[in-house]
Each structure stands twice: as structure tokens, then as C-alpha cells.
Amino acid sequence: MQELEEPIEPAWGSVRLLDGEDPHTAFAEDARHWVRVYEQLFHFRSEVLTRTRARLGTMLPAAQHELKAELAIMLRESERLYERLQYWQVRLKRLSPSPEA
Numbered sequence: 001m002q003e004l005e006e007p008i009e010p011a012w013g014s015v016r017l018l019d020g021e022d023p024h025t026a027f028a029e030d031a032r033h034w035v036r037v038y039e040q041l042f043h044f045r046s047e048v049l050t051r052t053r054a055r056l057g058t059m060l061p062a063a064q065h066e067l068k069a070e071l072a073i074m075l076r077e078s079e080r081l082y083e084r085l086q087y088w089q090v091r092l093k094r095l096s097p098s099p100e101a
Helices: 028-056 061-095
Strands: none
Touching: 028 061
16 A cells, blocks of 8 residues: 555544535535535445345355444444534524524
8 A cells, every 4th residue: 555645634623524625614615515515425434334234144154244344434424424514504504694583
């Protein structure tokens, strides 16, 4: 495995952001866009996890062992996506004009 010449700096603290993602945006439309992006990513990852878990029992023990390790990684990634989705949902709510009473 080839090593990177420079370490990759985490964007925005320890949170990995997607290209173009600005957590400090002042625009509701930006937040709405990122809600949609993270909804799609989270739902896709959830589908992959569901299918993978369903197939786990049909595999040989060595394959099951490896797949269980992969599932743990995929679950952490799914949790990260869900946290980003929640962040953008809250951000959208804060940036959206509140209805007048």
C-alpha cells in the first residue's frame, strides 16, 4: 500500500465534510441541499447494511468473520452519515424563516 506524501487534514475538526459542504453557511437552500444529500447517502448505506446482514448467514465461516468486520466499519460510516443528516436538519430549521403567528 502506497503511503500518502502528506497527511490528510480533517476538515472542520474531526468531522469529515463532503466537497463543497460548508457547515457555517447562512443560506437555507444550502442546508436543504445537504439534508437531501445526507438523506440519500444514509438511506443507501442502510440498504447496503440490511442486504449484507441478510446474506451473512449464507456464507462460509471465514467469509462471515471477514464480513462481520466490514459490517462494523459500515455501521460506523452509517452513524457518521446520520449525524451529518441530523446536523443539517437542525441547521435548516435555524436558517428557515419561522412562520408568523
